[in-house]
Amino acid sequence: MTTLEKMARLAALSRFDSLGPLPGLKIDPAKVDALGRGTKYDLCSSTSTKRKVEGSHGIGDVLRGGLCHSFTGNGRCVSLFKTLYTNACPLDCRYCTNSRNSRGSARTFSYSPEELARITVGLYRSNRIEGLFLSSGIGRDENETMEEMIETVRLLRGIHRFRGYVHLKILPGSSKEHVREAMELADRVSVNLEAPSKSRLADLCPSKDYERDILARQRYVKELSGRVDLPAGQTTQMVVGAAEESDREIFDRLFFEYETMNLRRVYFSAFRPVAGTTFEGKEKEQSWREHRLYQVDWLHRVYGLKREEILVAFDDDGFLRNGDPKMAIAVNFFDSPIDPNSASFSELIRVPGIGPKSARRISLLRKEKRIERMRDLAALGVVVRRAGPFLKIDGKCSTTLDRWIR
Amino acid sequence: MRTPEDFVELLSAHRDSDDQMIERARSLTPLEVETSTDPEVLRIRGMIYAVQGEIHRMRGFVRLKPRGKKVLWGRMSPDHEIGFEVADFLAKRFPGTIILLGDEWRSWSSFRTESGFLRSRGDGVASALEELGRFMDVGAGEGKGEKEDEMDEDDADGGVTDLWEVYYRSQDEPRKDGRRPFGGRISRCAERSAGMETERGRGNKRLGDFI
DSSP: OOOHHHHHHHHHHOSOOOSOSOTTOOOOHHHHHHHHHTTTTOOOOOOOOOOOOOTTSSBOOOOSSOOOOEEOTTSOEEOSEEEESBOOOOOOOTTOTTSTTOTTOSSOOBOOHHHHHHHHHHHHHTTSOSEEEEEOOOOSOHHHHHHHHHHHHHHHHTTSOBOSEEEEEOOTTOOHHHHHHHHHHOSEEEOOOBSSSHHHHHHHOTTOOIIIIIIHHHHHHHHHTTTSOOTTOEEEEEEESSSOOOHHHHHHHHHHHHHTSOOSEEEEEEOOOOTTSTTTTSOOOOHHHHHHHHHHHHHHHTSOOOHHHHHTTBOTTSOBOSSOHHHHHHHHHOSSOBOTTTOOHHHHTTSTTOOHHHHHHHHHHHHHSOOOSHHHHHHTTOOHHHHGGGBOBTTBOSSOGGGGOO | OOOOTTHHHHHHHSTTOOHHHHHHHHTOOHHHHHHOOOHHHHHHHHHHHHHHHHHHHHHHHOOEEEETTTEEEEEOOOSSSOHHHHHHHHHHHSTTOEEEEEOSSOEEEEEEETTEEEEEEESOHHHHHHHHHHHSOOSOGGGOOGGGGGSOHHHHTTTHHHHHHHHHHHHOOOOOTTOOGGGGOSOHHHHHHHTOHHHHTTTOOOHHHHO
16 A cells, blocks of 8 residues: 555656546537437447557557446447547438438538547546547548548547557548558458348448448458558448348358458347438338347357358248247257267357357366266356256256257 | 456455455365356355456446546445456556545545556545645646536536537437336446446436427
8 A cells, every 4th residue: 555645746747647638629519419329320349459558658458358338228338439520421321311312411510530539538538438439421532531530540549649449430432541541540440331242232322332342441451451450350230121131141241251351240230210311111120130140140250150050040031030049050950968078069069058168167177077967067157948958967858859849 | 267366366355255265265276166066166256256247347337537637536336345456457547647436435546657556545535535635736637726626527527428428328229118227237236336427317308308
């Protein structure tokens, strides 16, 4: 323990100030609201990065795992200051409130780089955000807007010595030089796919070219990744249910993105009609569909299941049922219940109710002693109710699969 | 594995831990804590996770306000003895700044130096701020004089609270019937403990909203 007097003496010698940088800066609340609202459906829950901030050369410390600073009413995590740079956009995306055809975007706003940098630091210093997520409408020109977005991050990193997390959106059609600059400054960059194929995108946004505006930019990021360090990698996002696409189409695209484009994450957002847009009369997509796609994504990315194995979870029309896809895969995979005392790790993780963590615990425990009861598995974090039909201990099953199959 | 090397320290921070339990924990390895099916070790594991969970929550949910140019303070009233864990984390994040956390009765201050953290324990935030005021100018930052105490919070933090309220509401979607606040992911107790004023008042309509 030390005294507050000593702390006060040392703090007085420091060049850093604790004061939020906002005094003297008048910000129109309508602007913060409109530009914040424009990113409501953008997803960025994870701040996973390998970057480590050492020493006292700036404010900010990046955690490996995500840190939620708040949750909205329906449980979505608020970890970053998600905002548009401008909501002016000449594109005609039919689901978007900022598109030129939308009646909802009568008033357009734009930040200046300095203004946005100061707001970010102010919110960061009050510990309300973990970093910045900066997206934008196209504005007058994609390269001009991209330049200003990059300037914002340049100010944050340079003048404000901000070492926290930054996620930058690459605008469709941005130049390769801008992509490189964005990658040098940000922790993560992303280009939104919005749809799984060229024809589906044409239904959503006729003025965007899938190959030239989007995939080409993803390839730039992939090419530059060898030379520029991008700690949290490249991600993308798709709107689910707006273009009548099937889950299978989304899954095929997801697989391509991970395998060919080396993406770190693919996010999904179930379509919700927004008043004033061309699609305002269209029916909203069920949120469970988004959830099931995330489960499939998890099975591929975290569990390492092969594509062919996961395809079992899709029905003949290419849609996922509203049930756990892991259960459908397990029913197909296992001919008979397995004994956790002798099953391999890859068998264990295919059992519903057993994840990688509990599978690892089982592998470690059985080196010390035999698993004799289901209760032992429960103590290791296994969801016994779900795993039970697939397991037998000493030749005995506690429950059968029949209860799961209707 | 979730159990860290220093798990005994985490266990000691739990409000229900006792000497006998800590002694038992000293005889265990992190791997044993993680994989044991012994009910006593399961209880120890649960307590370690509870402390880890509260540290994680408080790191995210505590709201900081500036006091003068060199102090950031926030309200925190944790169930477990985790004050310095959170204060150190924030002191590392904001170099050159004294981090002061606590409530009416307890306070934890931390300041990061090149060689480590300086820490001080006090009897409440108000008294710690008063004490700091004797050694440094905590009320003269950015044109604010000695009467900072009389200003409301929004003025004191340069409008950040107002800005956050606008932004937070912009991210909200209409709540689904029957859903608990925050999708049940933050307890009322944790909100109160971390002083999350905006989030606690979420959904409250203001007069301006009707005009």
